[in-house]
Amino acid sequence: MTDTTQGYFIAGSAFTAPPLSPGLYVVATPIGNLRDITIRALETLAAASVILCEDTRMSARLLDHYGIKARRVALHEHNERAKADDIVARVAAGQAIALISDAGTPLLSDPGFPLIRAMAEANQPIFPIPGASALLSALVVAGLPTDAFAFHGFLPPKAGARANALKALSDSRETMVFYESPRRLDDTLAAMAELWGSRQAAVALELTKRFERVHRGTLPELAATFAGTETKGEAVIVVAGADAPAAPDAADWQAALTAAMEDQPLRAAVDEVTKNFGLKRKEVYDAALAIKAEK
Numbered sequence: 091m092t093d094t095t096q097g098y099f100i101a102g103s104a105f106t107a108p109p110l111s112p113g114l115y116v117v118a119t120p121i122g123n124l125r126d127i128t129i130r131a132l133e134t135l136a137a138a139s140v141i142l143c144e145d146t147r148m149s150a151r152l153l154d155h156y157g158i159k160a161r162r163v164a165l166h167e168h169n170e171r172a173k174a175d176d177i178v179a180r181v182a183a184g185q186a187i188a189l190i191s192d193a194g195t196p197l198l199s200d201p202g203f204p205l206i207r208a209m210a211e212a213n214q215p216i217f218p219i220p221g222a223s224a225l226l227s228a229l230v231v232a233g234l235p236t237d238a239f240a241f242h243g244f245l246p247p248k249a250g251a252r253a254n255a256l257k258a259l260s261d262s263r264e265t266m267v268f269y270e271s272p273r274r275l276d277d278t279l280a281a282m283a284e285l286w287g288s289r290q291a292a293v294a295l296e297l298t299k300r301f302e303r304v305h306r307g308t309l310p311e312l313a314a315t316f317a318g319t320e321t322k323g324e325a326v327i328v329v330a331g332a333d334a335p336a337a338p339d340a341a342d343w344q345a346a347l348t349a350a351m352e353d354q355p356l357r358a359a360v361d362e363v364t365k366n367f368g369l370k371r372k373e374v375y376d377a378a379l380a381i382k383a384e385k
Contacts, residue, residue: 098136099157107136110186114177114209116202117188118195118221122298124155126222132156134219138188142177144201148192165189167201174208181214188219195223199243199269224297225267228326231304232292235330238264245270245278252278256285263331272321279316282329283309294326335368343367347374348381356382 096107115134120126135141136158142165143149149162165173181187191200209216225241242259245252245268259266270278275293282291288308293316296302305315309329343363350359360378364371 096137097157097159098132100132104157105132105136107133110134110137111215112181112184112186113215113217114181114205115186115188115217115219116196116206117190117219118223119149119152119190119193120298121193121222121224121227122296122302124152126298127152127156128219128221131219131221132158135160135188135190137186139180139185140187142187142189142205144191144196149190160188165201165205170201171204174205177205178208178212178214181209182212193222193224195221195225198223198225198241222298224269224294224324224326227297228292228294228304228328229265229267231294232265232328233306234265234290234292234328236265238331239267240264241267243269247271247274249277249281252281253285256281260285261332263334265331266329268327268329270325270327272323272325275321275325275327276313276316276319278327279309279313282327283313286329286332289330289332291327291329294328295321296323297326299323338367338369343369343374344377344381347378351378351381 096109097104098107099105115138117131117134119131135153135156138160141149141153141158141160141162143162144164144166146162146164153160153162165177177187189196189202189205191197191202194200196202197206206216229236229239240262242255245255268278279293282289286309288310291307291309291312293305293312295304305312307315346366347359347363350362354362356378360371360374363369364374
């Protein structure tokens with residue numbers, strides 16, 4: 091017979107969750123479609139002593155849908171530091187506690203970091219329960235390189251600070267992923283287009299939901315598409331990294347190396363040319379030895 095205090099339902103069928111070892115369980119939840127949750131996540135949430143929710147009202151839709159009755163406690167950016175020590179103590183006393191955010195994977199632009207740090211400093215067990223993530227969902231459909239990428243969360247809301255943050259990323263070569271509010275999407279795309287020009291990018295909206303859509307194009311094209319509009323729900327912006335700088339002309343740097351060696355020791359001349367031309371030191375050093383041998 092199913093234990094309703096540690097049970098859950100899937101499509102009308104009842105299941106009992108196995109007991110959990112003491113620890114903090116960081117549980118990913120759906121970002122839109124309630125079916126995007128794992129069996130392990132359901133078992134964890136059903137068996138937890140307490141579920142820490144970013145907003146208990148938001149989490150109720152998911153937990154009630156699956157018949158999960160575990161106690162829910164709010165843990166958000168305004169109280170997480172104050173509650174961290176108590177939660178650590180509860181885990182140390184043998185409780186299994188689950189942490190969820192309103193949607194997706196906790197800590198990714200969501201509350202939880204102070205608690206995780208406190209748990210780690212106290213050497214208490216932390217278990218990741220992987221699942222949905224808007225970051226990864228947008229990245230894999232953007233059509234941009236995925237071999238190296240960086241997540242930058244939300245940019246500053248004020249125009250000046252946002253511009254400064256974007257300027258600092260101008261030379262980054264990896265694909266960049268940002269979250270953005272529907273109220274600022276148009277301004278952010280315009281700022282990116284102004285600073286980064288015609289880089290390829292994508293804007294993902296309503297991911298996993300009925301009206302999911304992905305807009306791809308250059309930054310100016312996307313800025314024009316969303317100019318003066320306000321989308322529904324948070325957006326994910328994926329932008330191509332900067333192009334690698336063109337390789338310096340060999341004749342130029344070798345001439346500079348020859349000139350530098352006229353009035354500097356070999357090693358100093360090599361260091362200077364390596365730095366000025368952005369070359370590998372071994373390549374410049376080998377060239378310097380060849381120049382020296384010819385004299």
